[in-house]
């Protein structure tokens with residue numbers, strides 16, 4: 001799975017007003033720099049290098065006072081930062097690369113991929129929290145990027161993570177329920193998914209989303225794994241749901257189609273040798289992990 005191997009030591013509780021400056025003074029401080037949701041990288045397409053020094057970040061016009069300290073590398077203690085490139089800066093020093101594309105191609109070391117996911121999540125949150133939701137005043141970054149405070153009314157704003165349930169629903173025969181969204185590549189099918197609503201348990205979110213999208217009733221729900229998904233700031237919570245009914249009614253306009261797949265069909269789709277050319281998302285996506293888990297592949 002992608003984005004899950006981030007071992008940075010974050011020390012959120014130990015941060016204070018001096019943390020950012022101290023970490024910026026470390027000779028091995030490294031920056032991940034983002035412009036319009038993509039990361040600046042040097043190197044080749046097969047081996048992109050997205051880490052830059054403080055001097056390099058400054059030379060691109062980055063304001064280090066606005067940087068987020070993601071954490072310290074285990075062992076070496078080298079600090080890693082995320083920062084936004086100023087608008088309009090041309091990427092003369094490298095290419096701007098999309099994190100989803102990098103994940104799909106599997107060209108980054110797993111820990112770097114996870115750190116970039118954390119970086120993108122923070123940068124998206126900072127960008128969307130420049131003004132206070134209480135009074136409309138400007139906010140400023142604090143605790144080396146781990147909090148913002150309103151300059152007018154003093155309200156603290158903390159980074160938010162939006163939970164999304166993603167589920168493989170299966171019936172008593174071991175068949176799996178998959179759907180096709182309109183924007184999917186031809187032949188691709190995946191697990192059903194949706195945002196958890198306020199005041200809802202994860203189990204009920206799995207049952208509600210499945211009923212809304214397919215008409216299938218779900219009983220027992222069990223948790224399998226989770227995956228950070230910083231587009232813009234989600235956590236995918238992977239579950240298995242046991243179906244109580246089998247008749248499908250596609251009611252969701254998001255879904256183009258929804259149907260049951262036999263266990264051998266699921267395995268063929270995972271190994272990309274399905275007779276009709278049908279396939280699943282690649283193994284960097286949690287949908288692949290869930291289907292693999294549930295089908296015993």
Ligand SMILES: [Zn+2]
Pocket residue numbers: 132133134135136137150151152153154155
């Ligand atoms: Zn305010």
